[in-house]
Amino acid sequence: MKVLLLNGSPRAxxxxxxxxxxxxxxxxxxxxxxxxxxxxxxxxxxxxxxxGCETTGKCVFSDDPxxxxxxxAKSADGFVFGTPVYYxxxxxxxxxxxxxxxxxxxxxxxxxxxxxxxxxxxAGTTASLDxxxxxxxISGMPVVSSTYWNMxxxxxxxxxxKDLEGMQTMxxxxxxxxxxxxxxxxxxxxxxxxxxxxxxxxxxxxx
Numbered sequence: 589m590k591v592l593l594l595n596g597s598p599r600a601x602x603x604x605x606x607x608x609x610x611x612x613x614x615x616x617x618x619x620x621x622x623x624x625x626x627x628x629x630x631x632x633x634x635x636x637x638x639x640g641c642e643t644t645g646k647c648v649f650s651d652d653p654x655x656x657x658x659x660x661a662k663s664a665d666g667f668v669f670g671t672p673v674y675y676x677x678x679x680x681x682x683x684x685x686x687x688x689x690x691x692x693x694x695x696x697x698x699x700x701x702x703x704x705x706x707x708x709x710x711a712g713t714t715a716s717l718d719x720x721x722x723x724x725x726i727s728g729m730p731v732v733s734s735t736y737w738n739m740x741x742x743x744x745x746x747x748x749x750k751d752l753e754g755m756q757t758m759x760x761x762x763x764x765x766x767x768x769x770x771x772x773x774x775x776x777x778x779x780x781x782x783x784x785x786x787x788x789x790x791x792x793x794x795x
Contacts, residue, residue: 589665589769590621596671596682598629603707604670606745607758611668614762620769625657627681634684641692654688661696665769669720670705676712678719686723694727699782701768703732703761706739713739728785732768734760
């Protein structure tokens, strides 16, 4: 089993990475493989609603890691999406990446457990978590919880490590993720199949 952890910060080893690493350490101790995917600080294309991915299952833009990560998502068993907080919302980078990944390859995420986490100096974390959690809810992904809101606080990685409750919250995400993945694996061995999802019925409010 393997969990992909997506770092939505341009800083490869900053506060968000520190929180994700704490989760990854627990998963590794539980016998689950991990990989932290770094968005980094190179340009990331926004979704332009061209709908090209509807026929190919890939994003039309190939000059950033989105399509590579979609391939990784096919074989992944779980996910953690992490973001720093900018102006009380998730980073624009992670939203651009997740928009494109979930539009192009929602089937790669369906019925796989996931968690979202946020890192901030002070505030804006709950709003950021709410935004990211909506990707999970609309894609049929079991949401992995913890023992408090999934956030850490600090201006530097050293500060984040001093947020003892925040780091404990990250570790408990790891434990809960490992438990749920093992339950799903046991269910598969027992012959329990994933739910058969009904096809979408599109409605609007224009009469």
